[in-house]
Amino acid sequence: MNNDPLNNDALLRERIAAYLQQQTGHPVGVGALTRFAVGFSWKTYLVPIEGGLAEAGGASELILRLGPDYGLFAPYSAMPEYLSLRSLEGSAVPVPKAYWAGDESDTFGAPFLFSEKMAGAAVVPWVPAGTPPLEESLRKQLGAQFIDALAALHCVPWQDQPIASMGAGIDVHNAALRNVAFWESQIQRWAMRPYPAAQWAIRWLKDHCPTAPRVAIVHGDYRTGNFLEQNGQITAILDWELVHLGDPHEDIGWVSLPMYMGGSPHFCRLTEPEWFYERYSEKAGFEVSMASVKYYRAFSLLKLAATHMAAARCFEEGRFADMRMPAMGSQIGTCLRQLEKTIEAKA
16 A cells, blocks of 8 residues: 555545644545646645635635655755745735645655645746747737736835745845855755866856845746736746745846747747836836846856756656656756856856
8 A cells, every 4th residue: 555645646635634624623625636747846736625615715726735855856845935925925926825834744745835726827938949929919918917026026025024034144245145155055966977167157156246236035937937827917926946035136137048038039938128127127126237137147057057957866866757857957068058158258
């Protein structure tokens, strides 16, 4: 008998029903689970609730995210995503409501997060060559909302919100250096061989840290594919596992990466660069620094290379038998070459 709820849906349903009963104080019926196949990291399930759940606004469906110990970024904590969603509740940033979370593995076999099920579907981030662009009016409509939601995120007064617990000691002067140091430690953990180009880039990034215009909530993976859309409206920004406090230019540098443009001239297939910078500056209340954008574009390529290193190690160690992992690993060299060119063009 399989006693691992991560690999036994019947057992997972039982555990979910028991947990929800514990939280609500009354029996909760749980229907058949549906696992979403997308994603490289957390396991995400649609959880039908029989009869609705009053403690979740009468919801008949919940989302459950589980961070298995064999995942891409393991070991996981649900707290950054939980704290960010709680901090953004009621703000101008469209996010699902977070209900319950925990980092213990006794309940479901992994850290977990229950949240609201939001309407809409994800816009595909990567498209085959020759794919027609988004219809122009839809592109502009989504593009405006995409910019506005990011600016709203970077304007949230987080100091009195739950996410403030993640910001001990951070300020506008050390935000960049702390971030580079974190990803340097991740590369040391994940790399299976030395990457001199990465070490050279880390030294350069440490020596050229910009001062942030403010310390803001940074999504960390803000792009097409990580929001839901329905009838031309962005209904939710998702995938907050890389959220942290830092320089808002970091999200802008990530948005501007060429791999998210899908062969188009538009950031994330949605916005002309000039329009993005102009509208964002107006909404965020500060002028975008192009020097900082270029710095964080270089940093983003380092972060992307590190992610590919994690994928390669995850596959080589036999933790995740997903052929997308070695495919990601094959892109390490490409990212590092782009990183070198980006730094040399900036220097």
